[in-house]
Amino acid sequence: MKNNILVLLISLVLFSCSDLEEMNINPNLPTETHPQLLLTNVEWDVFRAYGGTSPLYAQKMLVQTDGENSNQYYKWDRGSFGAYSVLRNTTKMIEEAERINEPSYVALGKFFRAYYFFNLTLTFGDIPYSTSLKGETDQEYSPVYDDQKAVFEGILKELKEADQILSEMNTIIAGDIIYSGDVLSWRKLINAFRLKVMITLTPKTGEMDFSEFNEIFMNSPLMESESESGQLVFLDQQNNRYPDFNSSGFSSGMYMDSTFIQRLQERKDPRLFIYCTQTRNAKEAGKAIDDFTAYEGGDPAAPYGEVNEKAAQGNVSKVNDRYHRDPINEPYKLMGYSEQQLILAEAAVRGWIVADAGQLYKDGVMASFNFYEMYSEGYSSLVSPEAAMNYLKEPLNNFSEASTDQEKIEMIIMQKYLQSFFQMQWTAFYDHLRTGYPSFRRPAGVSIPYRWIYPQSEYNYNTENVSAAIDKQFGSGNDNIHQMTWWLK
Secondary structure, three states: OHHHHHHHHHHHHHHHHHHHHHOOOOOOOOOOOHHHHHHHHHHHHHHOOOOOOOOHHOOOOEEOOOOOOOOOOOOOEEEEOOHHHHHHHHHHHHHHHHHHHHHHHHHHHHHHHHHHHHHHHHHHOOEEOOHHHHHHHHHOOOOEEEEEHHHHHHHHHHHHHHHHHHHOOOOOOOOOOOOOOOOHHHHHHHHHHHHHHHHHHHOOOOOOHHHHHHHHHHOOOOOOHHOEEEEEEOOOOOOOOOOOOOOHHOOOOEEHHHHHHHHHHHOOHHHHHHEEEOOOHOOOOOOOOOOHHHHOOEEEOOOOOHHHOOOOOOOOOOOOOOHOOOOOOEEEEOOOOHHHHHHHHHHHHHHHOOHHHHHHHHHHHHHHHHHHHHHHHOOOOHHHHHHHHHHHOOOOOHHHOOOOOOHHHHHHHHHHOOOOOOOOOOHHHHHHHHOOOOOOOOOOOOOOOOOOOOOOOHHHHOHHHHHHHHHHHOOOOOOOOOOOOOHHH
């Protein structure tokens, strides 16, 4: 009897030792999954990553009347490293794809990484890149900062690799809510984004080799119509609706910027009627929706109380109601065909490619009108192809009337700017920093910042590396918003 009990105890101990790890696995917290289950959420995060109205204030499209908006007056300070948290899911998706040998997800992961790091480095300058996101695999919790030039080179390398991987694929990417798994469509978006990264670096033309820009233009697939834009389409379903649907922010102090409205009025741009409402007084006077004189904005350089008084008098337009009443509204564009064509137009003017800059400019403007024709319910007739053609004949929009390269570039940048309303991107701000266009009105003595201050969390938990990055870029203790980073020098 004693011997039987002893054998039983020994068996239990051996079983416990050999299978303890397996027995302690929580089935509700799986450590492995198919990357398609991660892709959908990653895409949802990526395509809404730079939401919110902050860029619209900085880019002189909105003004605030119930308090001072730091972006409107260029008084911001610290930025956020929140993108690194979201990038963990991208990292996990890549790991799972490599585990089961599904390279298409690796390619998309490289693209998403490039997109986030592109925005992070433009926000701050030098950032953790090569050693970042390795806490789980390498127990690296204090990543070093890479030079901004190295970050840009890494971004372009990852984008090229993403295109190369997908060029060898002939499959449907499961879990894809952007292009329904179509590999060629993803290649077109990735290559267009490669062009965007390179055109952003025009201030470094003498330092970097951009010959690959022409190679992409000549030999790689690019978007061919507005329908191929990289965009997130919203649905009238819970958790899939337009992010500003039913937002209370539109009923408070949010009004239109006068400089933005004036630019649309001067160009007789019908997108004005889609973007905002008539002033209260114009509406009460019975002015038509397509009457350009029915719209007016608030001065972005004036004290907010002064603009509030003007708004209370009924003389300031608000954002069009459709932005908070329509559960679907227009899609968020990560990058669209219209932007691609305008980038190509600028490249043609600069001599990076041999192409008809005027035709590319026309394509870009026509595509933007087509976007709003498709998605702005009730306003499609105002942005028809005929309306677009008439618009392009206006002197301020007619590319043939630009006599110098600078005038041509200014027209191209202005069109990128005018089409970006509520697209939640900082592109127009960075275009201003690199070209000077468009100009941004601000109070006397206020300078436009070049960057954001590093997050306080880096000072708390990665002190040595963030301090070294600041010293190398700006000199000891000079982490401030008016320090120019490598890409602009």
